[in-house]
Amino acid sequence: MFFHIVLERNMQLHPRYFGRNLRDNLVSKLMKDVEGTCSGRHGFVVAVTGIENIGKGLIRDGTGFVTFPVKYQCVVFRPFKGEILEAVVTMVNKMGFFAEAGPVQIFVSNHLIPDDMEFQSGDMPNYTTSDGSVKIQKDSEVRLKIIGTRVDATEIFCIGTIKDDFLGVINDPATV
Amino acid sequence: MFGNRDFIYLTDHCVNSDRLYSFVRFKVKNYGSCEATSGLTSSLAFTPEQMSVVTDSPVHSSNSDDFIAFLDAELGASSPESSPDKEAENEDELESVRIKRHKIESTEETEGSTSEGIMKQNLETSTKVDVCTHPGSFGSMCIRCGQQLDGKSGVTFGYIHKGLRLHDEEISRLRNTDMKSLLCRKKLYLVLDLDHTLLNSTLLAHLSSEESYLLNQTDSLRDISKGSLFKLDYMHMMTKLRPFVRSFLKEATEMFEMYIYTMGDRPYALEMAKLLDPQGEYFNAKVISRDDGTQKHQKGLDVVLGQESAVLILDDTEHAWVKHKDNLILMERYHFFASSCRQFGFNCKSLAELRNDEDETDGALAKILKVLKQVHCTFFDKHQEDDLINRDVRQVLSSVRSEVLSGCVIVFSRIFHGALPSLRKMAEQMGATCLAEVDPSVTHVVATDVGTEKSRWAVKENKFLVHPRWIEAANYFWEKQPEENFIIKKKQ
Numbered sequence A: 001m002f003f004h005i006v007l008e009r010n011m012q013l014h015p016r017y018f019g020r021n022l023r024d025n026l027v028s029k030l031m032k033d034v035e036g037t038c039s040g041r042h043g044f045v046v047a048v049t050g051i052e053n054i055g056k057g058l059i060r061d062g063t064g065f066v067t068f069p070v071k072y073q074c075v076v077f078r079p080f081k082g083e084i085l086e087a088v089v090t091m092v093n094k095m096g097f098f099a100e101a102g103p104v105q106i107f108v109s110n111h112l113i114p115d116d117m118e119f120q121s122g123d124m125p126n127y128t129t130s131d132g133s134v135k136i137q138k139d140s141e142v143r144l145k146i147i148g149t150r151v152d153a154t155e156i157f158c159i160g161t162i163k164d165d166f167l168g169v170i171n172d173p174a175t176v
Numbered sequence B: 001m002f003g004n005r006d007f008i009y010l011t012d013h014c015v016n017s018d019r020l021y022s023f024v025r026f027k028v029k030n031y032g033s034c035e036a037t038s039g040l041t042s043s044l045a046f047t048p049e050q051m052s053v054v055t056d057s058p059v060h061s062s063n064s065d066d067f068i069a070f071l072d073a074e075l076g077a078s079s080p081e082s083s084p085d086k087e088a089e090n091e092d093e094l095e096s097v098r099i100k101r102h103k104i105e106s107t108e109e110t111e112g113s114t115s116e117g118i119m120k121q122n123l124e125t126s127t128k129v130d131v132c133t134h135p136g137s138f139g140s141m142c143i144r145c146g147q148q149l150d151g152k153s154g155v156t157f158g159y160i161h162k163g164l165r166l167h168d169e170e171i172s173r174l175r176n177t178d179m180k181s182l183l184c185r186k187k188l189y190l191v192l193d194l195d196h197t198l199l200n201s202t203l204l205a206h207l208s209s210e211e212s213y214l215l216n217q218t219d220s221l222r223d224i225s226k227g228s229l230f231k232l233d234y235m236h237m238m239t240k241l242r243p244f245v246r247s248f249l250k251e252a253t254e255m256f257e258m259y260i261y262t263m264g265d266r267p268y269a270l271e272m273a274k275l276l277d278p279q280g281e282y283f284n285a286k287v288i289s290r291d292d293g294t295q296k297h298q299k300g301l302d303v304v305l306g307q308e309s310a311v312l313i314l315d316d317t318e319h320a321w322v323k324h325k326d327n328l329i330l331m332e333r334y335h336f337f338a339s340s341c342r343q344f345g346f347n348c349k350s351l352a353e354l355r356n357d358e359d360e361t362d363g364a365l366a367k368i369l370k371v372l373k374q375v376h377c378t379f380f381d382k383h384q385e386d387d388l389i390n391r392d393v394r395q396v397l398s399s400v401r402s403e404v405l406s407g408c409v410i411v412f413s414r415i416f417h418g419a420l421p422s423l424r425k426m427a428e429q430m431g432a433t434c435l436a437e438v439d440p441s442v443t444h445v446v447a448t449d450v451g452t453e454k455s456r457w458a459v460k461e462n463k464f465l466v467h468p469r470w471i472e473a474a475n476y477f478w479e480k481q482p483e484e485n486f487i488i489k490k491k492q
C-alpha cells in the first residue's frame, strides 16, 4: 500500500553548498539519501514530494558542517498482511514462483498455487492449468494476496498466495 | 536474475479494508537509479481524492509511532473477517480454539446436561485445524503460512533465491513430484562441473608469454554463442570453452534436466553459465556454486532437486563427490592454459602454447556424450516402461561401464604399490578379470617395464603388453583403447 506521509531527517551539509542554492542543495541531497531506502516502520521510500519545513541549521564544532532538521513529505510503499498486490513474475521453478512489486520480493510457494495448476519445466518454466487456459511464467502479471511480510534495511520480502478467489494471472489474454 | 530491474511496475494497491484504500498507479523506467526516481516526483500528481487516506487521517503526522499504530489498528481490526485463509492466522486459530473450548466448558456448567461424548467430539473438530508444518522459509517466513520462523533450520537454496530454505520432507516431496514428470518426458538429471570439464579459465596475469597471442584471438562477447575464447576484463580472466561443448549441451538437454555445480564462487559460476548458455535455455536458476553447497570442499546432491537414482554427474574431481561416486562419470581434465597445467603439477606445454586443442568430433565431450546416450537409452528401455520409477541410473551406469573391458583378463606386473588397488578396481569395474599370476587365459599384461618376468612372458606368448595408462584411458573414454597406442617404451 502507498502512503503519503511526513518524515523528519537531520541533514548534514558541507559548507561548500552554502549560498544561494542552499535550499536546492538540501533537497537534492535529501532525495539522493532517502529515495529507494527502506525502513521497517514505513517501508520503501518511493519519492520525496515536498518540503514541509527546514529548521535552523546547527553548526558543528570543528568541521564546519551544518545540521538541518528537515521535515519532508514523501510517498512510501509498505506491504501488509492481507493486502492484495499486483506483481510481475520474475522466476518460476518447481518450488513455486518469485514475483516483484517494485522493491518488494514476493515468493508464492506451490502450496499456495491452486492445485489444478501444474509445473511444466523446459526453457520457459511455467504453471499451467490442465486445460492450458491459464499460464504463469516469467513476466506474467499476477494478483496475489500477502500472507507474511518482512522489511529489512534495504529489502522487503513477502510470502504471497494465489489460492483464493479473484487471484492469479491478470494479463493473460485468455482470461481478460 | 534479480538484478534486472530496468522495468518495474507498481500498480493498484488495495487492502481488504473499507477505510483504507489507496489507488496509485504508475510505471517507472530505470527505477533503481536516483535520477530516475527523483524525476518521478514531477510526474506524480497527487490530487486530494487520490490521497484521501492521507488528508483526513492521523497518518499525516511526522510521528512514526502514531503512523504504525494507526496502520496496525486499522489492519488488525479488519484482518479476521478479511482473511478467510485459515492457515494464515495460526495464532488467531489457536485463540479461537481456546475460545471454543471455553464456550463448551461454560455450556456444560450452565446446562449440566451436555454429554461428555458430544463435548469430546466438539473439541476434536475444533482442534483438527490444519496446523502448518512449515515446509520451508523465505526471508525467515514460512512459505506456506507466512508465519515468522527462526530462519536457521532447513537446507538453504541460495542458488534459487537468497533467503530460501527448505526442510528435508519438503525436498523429498518436491523430488518425488518432479521425478514423475521428468520420467514422463523421458529425461534424467545431469549435474555438470565447469572447470576442466566444460571449460578452462585462467587469470590474465597467469597467461604465459607463449600464450599471449591469444589476447588477439578472443571472440566477441556480443555474440557469445558463436565464440569459444573469451576475455572477461572485469574479472581479469580468460576462458576457453572445451571443443564440442555447444553440441554437447544441445544434445544433452534433450535427455537431461541440467544443473551446473562448481567449486567456483557465485559470480564466476553465473558468468560461465552465461558463456555456455547465452540464451538461458539450459540452466535456468540451476547454477550451484561453492557458496550454495552445504559442506565445505564437498559437492552434494542435497541441494539438487532430483532423486539420486536419476542423477548423473560429470566432473573431473572424484573426491569432491565422496557420497555420490556411483553417480559420477569421471572426466579427463581439460587443460588449455599453462596455469592450469602448472596447478596440477604438469610440466608439459599447454594446449594453448602448442597452438593445439582437443578434437572437436573425437574429444572427451564427444565421447562422453555417446556414453550418456547409451545410459539414457538403456534406462528408458521399452520393455520396462511400467517400473521406470524403480529404476536406478547408477545401476545402468555401472552395467554400461562393465562392458568396456569385458573379456579382458589382466595380470599386473611391477606396478607401484600405491597405484595398484585403484587400477585393479578400475579394471574390474570395467568388466575385466584381474589375476595375480599368469595363465593361458590372460589377455593383457599391464606393466611399466618390459624387463619383468611377466612382461617377457607376454611377449613370448603373444599377449598384449600395455602401460597402465591403457586402463586409465579406457576409464575416461568408456571404450577399450587400441593396445598399440600404449606400448611400453624400453628403458634406456
Ligand SMILES: [Zn+2]
Pocket: B132, B133, B134, B135, B142, B143, B144, B145, B146, B147
Ligand atoms: Zn507454516
